[in-house]
Amino acid sequence: MANTPYPQSYYAASANPVPPRPALQGEVETDVCIIGAGYTGLSSALFLLENGFKVSIVEAAKVGFGASGRNGGQIVNSYSRDIDVIERTVGPKQAQLLGQMAFEGGRIIRERVAKYNIQCDLKDGGVFAALTSKQMGHLESQKRLWERFGHNQLELMDQKRIREVVACDSYIGGMLDMSGGHIHPLNLALGEAAAVESLGGIIYEQTPAVRIERGANPVVHTPQGKVRAKFIIVAGNAYLGNLVPELAAKSMPCGTQVITTEPLGEELARTLLPQDYCVEDCNYLLDYYRLTRDKRLIFGGGVVYGARDPANIEAIIRPKMLKAFPQLKNVKIDYAWTGNFLLTLSRLPQVGRIGDNIYYSQGCSGHGVTYTHLAGKVLAEALRGQAERFDAFAGLPHYPFPGGQMLRVPFSAIGAWYYSLRDRLGF
Template identity: 75%
Template sequence: MKHTPHPDSYYAASANASPERPALVGVHETDVCVIGAGYTGISTALFLLEHGFRVTVLEAARVGFGASGRNGGQIVNSYSRDLDVIEKQVGPKQARLLGEMAFEGGRIIRDRVQRYGIHCDLKDGGVFAAVNSRQLDHLEQQKKLWERYGHDQLELLDEQAIRGVVDTQRYVGGMLDRSGGHIHPLNLVLGEAAAVESLGGVIHEQSAVIRVQQGAAPVVHTEHGRVTARFVVVAGNAYLGDLLPALSAKSMPCGTQVVATEPLPPDLAHSLLPQDYCVEDCNYLLDYYRLSADKRLIFGGGVVYGARDPANIESMIRPNLLRAFPQLNEVKIDYAWTGNFLLTLSRLPQVGRLGSNIFYSQGCSGHGVTYTHVAGKVLAEAIRGQAERFDAFAALPHYPFPGGRLFRVPFTAMGAWYYQFRDRLGW
């Protein structure tokens, strides 16, 4: 039987102990079968179990194998396209619901960490950093926008104030979101998976789904077993492949790269990020970074469209790292890894049903840590018959990439090049 371990990364090397769950074998029955043991799937399972459902989770590799165990570890509010874009596309009721949910994910994460005693190095505070005055003006407007939806934990930072947050000459200002923060992402999902099992949920690893048989009682097939359920939740995101072509037609897997330095001397680490906040800049192809619990700088950025694994990740990331922190020129990179996220043309998540009993959420477009936890709650609500918030997401318009699947990578890369060119010119 095929065994797929976690990919090499700092997170895998520093993960909390977690059992290897047995693969699915034989015939089983449950209330809800969840495909994918990342944040979306595990969050959905946990909400359902808390309301008395029987839940079985099938994972092709290990819990947190995909983006949930490889991302930058930043708790960032809202969506990859902000609320002003959503307001222009939908009516006031739908915009209100989506706006309220934009700031819910971080609260769910903190509740899970406290309720289930999850050790994932949770730290509060996240900063959006402006590289130029145009971006700083945008942050001022973003602050007003978010405050209109009741989010009042924001503080604008001028050029002097941001120097007290991050030791670099790169930024002209920024915005602090005190409800943002950062975590060890793999340890978060491993802790949530343990919570699922503590409530009677069943997780099978090394159990890739090969077919979903639709019908009044859908059947989910793996190589060595099958699960009959009342409902199915599809939560594979960028690692779903072509299992359900209707879901892959309007999305595209993309890769992002992350490195972790060697542990920094305490004084140096403190000087880089004195408040231990996480930071992301406001460029289209942004850089994001934070300190780990053992004082490594974890630095990520860039996008590889089509999710190819780059040959030399360090060579892609190190120039940007040194542009922000030239004082780290002699610091060694201990870990470098890549992972995939799922991009939609709108940059907004895709939520819906296939038939009446197969639910899905996908396409976080790089904003998945918080959104996926909201998605889990929304999917669980819909399965319980409370679909108002689910419908608010499901009604968002989505379109195929120009040129179809053959040309979606080059067309998207051309668009990204345009926005990157704009960032460089400060437009």
């Protein structure tokens, strides 16, 4: 059987030790079979196990192999489309419930880290950096919007203030969210997996789901075994493939690229980000960056529609890094990798149920670290018969990409080009 290792990322190179997890051999029975051992699957498993369910997870590669172990490591609140957009789409009642949940994911992460003593380099503080007066105006509106829903750990920053927290001359201001922050994302996933196992959950690695047999007692088939369950949670996101065709039609895998410098040393690192906050800018195709525990700079950005792997990641991202920090021109890049996230046309997550017993959550659209942890709680609630919050997400409208799967990549790229042009021109 093929063995799929982690990509050669900084996160894999600095991951905490983990026990071997064998592939599934033969047939097992469980209450809930979860497909995918990323944040959505692990969060769902923890909430279910804490409520007495028997849980098995099948993972095609390794825990956190996909976006959960490759992302920028930033704890960013709300969704890829904010609450005001949701309100215009679905009305005030549904938006109120979704707004109340918009800041819960970060709290869940911190609760998990504390409860299960997860070593993942958790740091508080995230900065949204404005490059134009229009973006600064958006942040002012966003602060008022978030405060409407009780989120008050926010500080607007003028040009002088933002230069106290990030040594980049490009920004005219920003907003600091002290409930934001950053983590080592793969170590968070590995810690959550250990917590799952401590509660009796079972994780099978190198065990792709190849077919779901639907019915009153659904079965997940794998290359060398099968899992019989009362419920299935589909949590493969951008790495699900065509396992569930009706989900693939309304989503598109996209790649984002990340580089990591050599260790910068304490002095240089502190000049770049004196308070060790993470940063993302406010462009449509945004850049994001932060420091690691060993004082490297992780810098990411860009989108490849259709999730192709670029030939030279450093050539794409290094110029972005040097535009922000020209003082790093002689610094070596030690790691460069790509990872996929799942984009929806609305840029809102897709949540729902197929039949009576197959549940799913996917399509975080690049905003998944916090949302996936919330999704796990919401899915677990639904399986326990408490569906109000699940229904709020399931009621969000979703549409196929124009032109179907054949044309979704070029159409999306044209749209992104348009918005990135607006960013550059300051519209």
